[in-house]
Amino acid sequence: MRFGNIMSLVFVLSLFLLLEVPKSCIAYDYFSFPQTWPKGYCNKQIDEHKTFHCPGKIPKKFIIHGLWPQPSQQAPNGSLLVEEDLKPVEKELGLDWPNLIGKNFIFWRSEWQAHGVISEAQFPKLEYFKTALHIYKQNDLLEILTKEKIVPKAKEVYSVTSVLEAVKKHTEHDPQVVCYTDSKKNVSALYEIRICLTSNATSYRNCPNPHGSCGDGNLLFPK
Numbered sequence: 001m002r003f004g005n006i007m008s009l010v011f012v013l014s015l016f017l018l019l020e021v022p023k024s025c026i027a028y029d030y031f032s033f034p035q036t037w038p039k040g041y042c043n044k045q046i047d048e049h050k051t052f053h054c055p056g057k058i059p060k061k062f063i064i065h066g067l068w069p070q071p072s073q074q075a076p077n078g079s080l081l082v083e084e085d086l087k088p089v090e091k092e093l094g095l096d097w098p099n100l101i102g103k104n105f106i107f108w109r110s111e112w113q114a115h116g117v118i119s120e121a122q123f124p125k126l127e128y129f130k131t132a133l134h135i136y137k138q139n140d141l142l143e144i145l146t147k148e149k150i151v152p153k154a155k156e157v158y159s160v161t162s163v164l165e166a167v168k169k170h171t172e173h174d175p176q177v178v179c180y181t182d183s184k185k186n187v188s189a190l191y192e193i194r195i196c197l198t199s200n201a202t203s204y205r206n207c208p209n210p211h212g213s214c215g216d217g218n219l220l221f222p223k
Helices: 003-024 038-047 083-096 104-114 125-138 141-147 160-171
Strands: 030-036 068-070 157-159 176-182 187-198 218-220
Touching: 030 038, 030 125, 038 176, 038 187, 083 104, 083 125, 104 125, 141 160, 157 160, 160 176, 160 187, 160 218, 176 218
Parallel strands: 187 218
Antiparallel strands: 030 068, 030 187, 157 218, 176 187
């Protein structure tokens, strides 16, 4: 091959690499993996008058909300998610990552567009959802809390610290709890727990602001 042809090839390859930089160099420090407590979420919607009920049967387990690269940032243009992309895991997603107030795929697509595309260079579409399902299987929050005698109750409250410590006992790192205010009982009520993982999603790390919106007092674990 002549020298001129070699230089042309080098130029083309260099241009190709430059075009890939914006996608491959998207920066995020870690993942937040939020799991929603369905009863708390549905009660929150009612309390805030967003909806009067969650249609269908409410799961009696924590469910996946998403897998969020952090710190939060504007999602770039990435691959569009279509239903065919998730066929291999559709049934599993329907059980562990359901939409409580609408069609499942609409929820999955919105999570991909808002969060998934940020880590697409590392976790392409199917891999992103498989990774979330794998993390979920390793972190059964209801089982983790039950082991520490923290179970859903209609009236009994638990200290926020006890909930954080129960999850930390499992992950050895600080989680984050998220609450809403139950206006009838005038108490913070749990609707989400988030664990945090390193940027490759293989190890736990501390979440910032563990007490989240729950404060330093007590919380209700809605039944």
